Amino acid sequence: xxxxxxxxxxxxxxxxxxxxxxxxxxxxxxxxxxxxxxxxxxxxxxxxxxxxxxxxxxxxxxxxxxxxxxxxxxxxxxxxxxxxxxxxxxxxxxxxxxxxxxxxxxxxxxxxxxxxxxxxxxxxxxxxxxxxxxxxxxxxxxxxxxxxxxxxxxxxxxxxxxxxxxxxxxxxxxxxxxxxxxxxxxxxxxxxxxxxxxxxxxxxxxxxxxxxxxxxxxxxxxxxx
Ligand code: CMP
Numbered sequence: 199x200x201x202x203x204x205x206x207x208x209x210x211x212x213x214x215x216x217x218x219x220x221x222x223x224x225x226x227x228x229x230x231x232x233x234x235x236x237x238x239x240x241x242x243x244x245x246x247x248x249x250x251x252x253x254x255x256x257x258x259x260x261x262x263x264x265x266x267x268x269x270x271x272x273x274x275x276x277x278x279x280x281x282x283x284x285x286x287x288x289x290x291x292x293x294x295x296x297x298x299x300x301x302x303x304x305x306x307x308x309x310x311x312x313x314x315x316x317x318x319x320x321x322x323x324x325x326x327x328x329x330x331x332x333x334x335x336x337x338x339x340x341x342x343x344x345x346x347x348x349x350x351x352x353x354x355x356x357x358x359x360x361x362x363x364x365x366x367x368x369x370x371x372x373x374x375x376x377x378x379x380x381x382x383x384x385x386x387x388x389x390x391x392x393x394x395x396x397x398x399x400x401x402x403x404x405x406x407x408x409x410x411x412x413x414x415x416x417x418x419x420x421x422x423x
Contacts, residue, residue, distance in 0.1 A: 204301070207248055207274050209321050221311065225301040230294040237292040243281035244305040249273060252298025253360060255378060257291045267382040269332065270295065270374060272360045279322065282308060295374055340384055348383040349393045350422035353403075355382070357412055368412040373405075 202218040204210050204225075210218060225248070230236055237243065239258060249271060256269040256277065268290055271277060280289050282305050303311075312319045332355065339351045356379075361368040373379075376390045383390070397403045402418055404411040412418050 203250060207250070207276075207301075208325070209248065209274075209276055209318055211321060212317055213315060217315065221303075224307045224311075225303050228300050228302055230298050230300065232294055232296050234294045235291060236294060236298075236300070237278060237288050237290075239289065239291050240287045243278060243288045245278055246276060246282055246303045246305070246308045247278040247292070248276045248301040248303065250299045250301055252300075253295045253372065253374075254292050254298060255295055255374070257293060257381070259291075265381045266384070267378060268336075269329065270356060270359055270378075270382070275359075276322075276325070279308075279326075295378070296372055345383065345385040345389050346393050347422060348385060349379065349390055350397075350418075352379055352382040353410075353412070354419060354423055357415065361412075363415070366414055366416065368415045370410045370412075371408070373408050373410040 202215060202222055204218045204222055210221065213221075227250075230252075236247065236254060251273060253270060253272045254277065255267050256271065257265050257267050260266050277292055278288070281287065312322070335351070336355075339348050343351070356370055356374065357368040360372070361370045374382075376394070377387045380387045380390045394403070394405065398405060402413060402421070404413060
């Protein structure tokens with residue numbers, strides 16, 4: 199049999215082929231177009247989503263209706279686990295940033311898998327620890343630093359979540375729109391535009407269409423991280 203597509207999903211890393219084949223029978227594939235709403239805050243939810251291809255933004259609306267981006271997830275990431283575990287409604291909106299393909303797993307099947315294969319549970323906990331660390335950093339960043347630092351920190355986060363490392367550079371192929379970066383950093387689109395231009399002038403980044411290259415990632419992190 200040809201390689202199981204689930205092989206590239208970090209949650210299922212190290213599982214034997216026969217187990218991956220059993221999981222594959224349980225999942226349903228669905229595609230979303232750019233800007234489609236995949237999950238809505240406050241909806242009831244009992245399914246896990248695994249992003250096979252594409253990227254999504256996790257958002258909430260502030261009291262004055264402004265979109266706040268909590269995170270951006272890319273290839274191989276999962277979402278929808280929180281409602282499965284605590285039985286509450288969806289904690290955030292999930293919106294496709296580009297045309298995306300997901301695998302959907304029912305709550306009961308997912309909980310069964312966690313019981314049968316502790317490796318999946320450990321991978322899930324590792325990823326949840328990383329997300330909590332990110333959220334801690336975001337809270338710290340929002341309260342402590344000025345808008346320019348918050349934008350730089352958002353770029354570092356995008357590099358970590360979506361970037362590809364190549365000889366000291368980090369390439370983000372499909373940079374989210376400036377308004378999305380502004381909503382991650384809690385600032386305006388104009389400030390993001392100004393800051394990107396300033397970073398480009400300093401040679402810290404290069405831009406080609408939707409592609410953003412961080413010229414020397416270590417240096418960038420030293421300066422802003
Ligand atoms: P759930 O609450 O079921 O639906 C919305 C999903 O967004 C949630 O599960 C998580 O998978 C995801 N999510 C919510 N908050 C964050 C966050 N701070 N970072 C990353 N993902 C999140």
